[in-house]
Amino acid sequence: MSRQRRDPRAERGIRTVESRARPRLDVARRESPAASGRLRRDPWREWAASLVDETYRKRYDRSQRQMSREDAARFLAARSDIEATAISPGQPALHVVEEPAFLIFAVIEATGGRLSRFDRQVFGAARLLADADAGGGAVVAITTGEIDGLGEAGADRMLALPSANGGQARAAALRHAVETLLPRHVIFAEDGDSADLARRLSVALGDDLMSGVEHLTARQAVRPIRNGAREIGLAPPRLMTIGEDRVKPYAAAPCEARPIDASDFEAGADPAILSSEIIPGDPASLALSETDFVVSAGNGVSDIAAFRELAAAMKGTPGASRVVCDAGLMPRSAQVGASGTVLAADCYFALGISGAPQHLQGIAGCEHVIAVNTDLHAAMIERAGLAIVQDAQLVMPALLALLRERGA
Template structure:
């Protein structure tokens, strides 16, 4: 009778939460494969050996009456969870499962979001996206007063970090900001410019640094809509209406945009490239070779010697993928690559690859974006 063999490399990879700079980070507080509902990692069997049957697809995890609640505030731009959002939900799941597993995670967002159940949310509470930050903070405080969560977690970035501080002032409670390490018993953050750190029992209000917690990967949760009248209402008579006006992608800095389409040495028709970027509503970027040649401005250079991106999507046209360029897109969640070289580093990095000449792909995409007109 055969025994399943451990795969140490796969186990180590299961703890990987991403890289900070050039150093990988591992979250050892997460359960090992084979425990707490996490499927075991088994190395492939040798030829002639019998293999263990694959584990069945996990059933939906349902918490009918949570012992307590943990709030996770997510931004989810475009209705999709970012990598940072998944880490916040993973941290909330970690705190909720610290006891007997009967607690619930409530995802709080400003609009409908895909994949909240798979990311670990038992309940979902939506706020109005058009409300002012102060009004959202007031509504969130009313929700905290009504449901009394044990913890409220935020991402230490952008609007989430601002909302965390507004809520801390409204509740007159301390906020442990930019937490670098979190377990059910301890939260650690750096002080004195990283020369020292402080550790404390996780308080109610916590904001997390990026790439500090591993996302939730166990059985999908219910993500049931929470019926609670917490719609933010603007009570300032000076404010007549609130509207979100997106910025022009062509004028946004590469460090501030969510979608970048970038040209490399395989692009020669830059008029078509700029036209494609306009139709995709993406910010144009370029490799160092293109900027050195004067074909794109230096501000458009992507890479370790240019701009390091945190975009949701990076579309590389004719870029082979030099190490410095790959460092610049390490924080991008989705990468699409077009290159004639099947073995190019950018093709390997991409989640979706098109092995073709960029000069042929660009007009074909433009035709589709224009509705099939020639």
Template sequence: MSRDRRDPRAEKIAQFVPVGATRPRYDRARQVRSSGRPRRDPRTIFATARVPGQGRVRIDRSQHVPLVSGVSPQVKNEPATPVIRIVEEPAFLVFAVLDADGGRLSRFDRQVLGAARLLADAKDGGGAVVALVGGDAENLGQAGADRLVVLGETDVDASCRASQILSVMNELEPRHILFPESLSGGDLARRLAMRSGERLMSDVEHLTARQSVRACGGGRGEQASAPPRLMSIGEDRVAAYMDRPCEARPIEIVTLAPEQNNSILKSEVVPADPSSMSLAEADFVVSAGNGVTDFEAFRELSHALKATPGASRVVCDAGLMPREAQVGASGTVLSADCYLAMGIAGAPQHLQGIAGCEHVIAVNTDLHAAMVERAGLAIVQDAQKVMPALLRILGERNA
């Protein structure tokens, strides 16, 4: 087999465009061999024969037309509208009593809804998940709730709330009632167990459609049984629901227990001082890294944001922040709702410490820093310039 020897000089002469300009002009799109035959471009042929608008690559082998363009027009695939999952006539109901502090579902709340969804879809399915919340909550349908029951004001005491849940329980007769094993959720579960006479299986560690398992004997043994009617789920034990969004259709309940004749007249949560709060319990943490030099401004910013101050290992090793403020695998592992990293590059041990944070905001001059990649929102700027700007904005809002 023989082929013509390629002559680059002749190819360049063939691409010359005589336009009369002082500088030579060449038409690079004119792909001509020195022999005069058009040069074959497999990439262009493949792009032209590709059928647009298909998810997978489809090639039309029947095309024999001359190639005009090197790139075929591509049709942009619009994201399909998610199909809402609707359960019109459920065979049974599964209650999920949520904390939903501030009208926002926490990661723990989503896990409880995921556990309820698991029980509702057991075997042949047919069940519906009913979310019980104190007020309005966001994204209940996406988290797996088919129905929604609003119990009323969120500042009522636990005794009255347990009476309300008991009233809904007697009216709708659910097969299972799930609580988060949290401070308020665990309290409500035990109050409801006492009032209803149902056996409570608390702090469930493993849950399937046929079995629920919890630790016993100080963690030295396990207790397994069929899923009872009343359960409280431990944190990070069941995965959240990630399938099609559900309907979250509101249910009107008329027979709610009256909010009166209670021994507790009023109850409220007294917020702790964020500056003295433990990092492991803080909801909002602001940490300083090697990019922060003005620690007076940093402390002023953390106080203005009502956040708990933290620091990277480098800052704590230098003695600029106390050792108990160190964030990371070698310090304190966080489970905060929001983490603001000021001038922190993001060492592996530091990223391990913030793996449980829901929202991460990074301020760093390096666009390719590991902390910037981890963050949901990044500000590529010097932390020394960002801190006074934030303080000025907060001052204007509070004025």
């Protein structure tokens, strides 16, 4: 919108015909008043420039709301340039930072050697700070081993710290890395071991920790206080933990993920801990809200015994639709949906489920959905990233036979 702002009062004055009676207007008169010189605002462009995330629900950076029209145009042009670098399978571009002006640490868990959705959001927060203003920063992924996909997630460097036998030893190794490499920010996930490590590092360094950040820009970090009744905004501190689903994952050109020599960052043993190991829980006994993989049965599954056998063979937690639970074939605790359990699993395998609205609400937070259904136009087929259009009663024995053949 580049046309001049209209002045309705001036236009009315030009068309007014002098009369001793009531005022009259000459609507055929086409003369226009002199332009005021002010350009029309484009509120849609301003809101688009302030949009920071629309993955689950739209989130806006209100500090960008009052930017001028020219600033908004430049902002959107820069964003378009970033989106234009979307990676094509044939010619992948690579984001390389040879001499970083500063470093941003992204501490991730990557349970099982695989990046979770939360890990990718931590990279998104780190990338946001590294690319702010003139950019020039590099994101360093802090891991405990080799992990695939770090470059695509936004890591310019990768530092694999040696595995430690306790939180205290791991915090000591991370403290050594921070004191040696001097990162501008260290970002953790506000979840599990990462949150614990952030607090240990805060005590070890004597630095303040801003936990549970819900809104992050290059100039401000916002977190709730007083049980969510108020918010506090500060300049991004050195140590931060990010709340889940608060920052959009990085989605531009893949980065280099160049490894850093970790020989100088040996993790000392904690004398209070003789040995440590992670014992995975039995998937069949895990709560649906805590598991990462759910195998669910719907009205298209009639052989519940075969379904339970398949869920056990795939090492998944069994779930069910409301129809199956109402029929008494599965316990009420296994019900998935808005009226049952809302999932946050990495993968959801739906067998014979058409996809009622309340059921789709329950799997909205699942990263990957696999569906088996005879109806090509079922809502669950549309939601799924991978679909098998076939009877679930025929697919289950075929999957069991394949798992036995592969020795699963």
